[in-house]
Every structure is written in structure tokens, then in C-alpha cells.
Amino acid sequence: MSTTSHSIVHHSLFEEQDQMPTQIGFFPFPTNLTFPPLGCHQSSLKAFSSIAPSSSLVISQQDSVSNLTAETLFSTTAQKSREDLTSSFRGAQFLSLHRLSVNPWALGEVADCFSCKRSGIDDHHLGISATKMKKIKARRKVREPRFCFKTMSDMDVLDDGYKWRKYGQKVVKSTHHPRSYYRCIQDNCRVKKRVERFAEDPRMVITTYEGRHVHSPSNDLEDSIST
DNA sequence: CGTGTTTGACCGGCGC
């Protein structure tokens, strides 16, 4: 079924919640994209696993994270336990992603890929207007690499292994839900993340990461504090 | 009292 191929993402990993498969299985993945985001940091991966029991997941198969093609395993709580999901993550070897230096999910290029790839689906369907795309492109020169993903979760902030400090909250016009702004509290680390509820389905949380951590997840920080 | 959050003010980019 062709519609499953774009259930992943436009500028987020998932596009529309009602297009997410609800069964375990392999589904076609956009042929010009890979998952998880190339260059995606561990925080997102841990966040995925932390919310696994209550959300839909996209898991890349280790053998299929190639340049242009990947298959995707979807699973839900009903089919898999948390442990199973965690082991699935291990098997997926997400951390091999750094082998490519370019992160196509950053800087709006994901949207570019989708808008030019998918025949019969226009930008309007994707929720990205031409105006918005112009804005995204205009920001490229100043933005850190960004990517975001959408998860079904009661919690707004997912535990991704890093320590964050909230520095702002804003109700943005596009969602009518407050968007929260967080910064990594580690010195010299400028990674930020935004958290907001999905306008069309408030049960879903959209988490956007910007930048790359210059340190490992919070363990080292906690160690230094606790000792 | 230290740490983290809240929230209104402010700023810069962008479209008209």
C-alpha cells in the first residue's frame, strides 16, 4: 500500500498519526531517505525507547540503513513489551548512523525530499506551504541541524538521558498549544529542544532537537554532582 | 537558599 510509505515524516518522523501502521511488519520506506535521521544523536534514540510502551515506533533495520533505502519496522504496545522493544533498538544499531556526516533531516531538507519525491501529494497535503518552505530555507544558514519526531505520550518531556532547563514557553499560532523551549544544561553544550503538542491530535508530542551534544548523556554530569 | 519554572517583555526576521 503506497500510503504507508509516507507515514514516517515530512519535517517530523511521523506525518499523520492515522497513517501509522498498527501492526508489526515491514513497510516501504521513502526511497530517498534513511531512518533514523543520519547524524541523529543518542538522546532521541533513548527518548524513543523511553516512550516505547505507549507509542508507535519506527525502527530501522540494521542492514537496511543504506544510502537510499531502508525498511521500517513498526510496532505498538499491543504487540511488543518494553523489553522487546529495547532489544529491538539494540539490534537496530542506530549508532552506526554517524558514518555519514550529512544530516538530511536537518535544516528543512526532509521536507524538500518529500515535496519533490512523492508524486500525487502536494505541499499542501504535507502541511508545508510555499511560504513556510521559504522561511525554512532562509533559516538554513543560521540554524543548527534539527530534526523532530512525533510520539504518542502523556508526558510532554521524554527522558532522553540529558539534562534540560526550560527557558521559555510560547503559544504558537500554528498549534494553539504551548510550545516549551529547553536548553541542555551542560556547559558548552548548546543543544536545544522544543516540545509541543500536535495540533491535530493533542495526544501526540512533537519533540524537536536542534544542535548536537558535545558530551555523552547525563551519566557523567550526575557522577560529578553526586560525588 | 539553591535550583528550576513561569511568564511578560523584548528582539529580529519576514511578509505585506
Add this chain to the structure above:
DNA sequence: GCGCCGGTCAAACACG
């Protein structure tokens, strides 16, 4: 130039 909007700042506040 003006107004809108998203993002950030920072003082006030809450909490342990």
C-alpha cells in the same frame, strides 16, 4: 515602515 510571529531573556516565583 509596520505589524506579526517565533524565539529568547530575565525577573519573579515556586519548591524542596
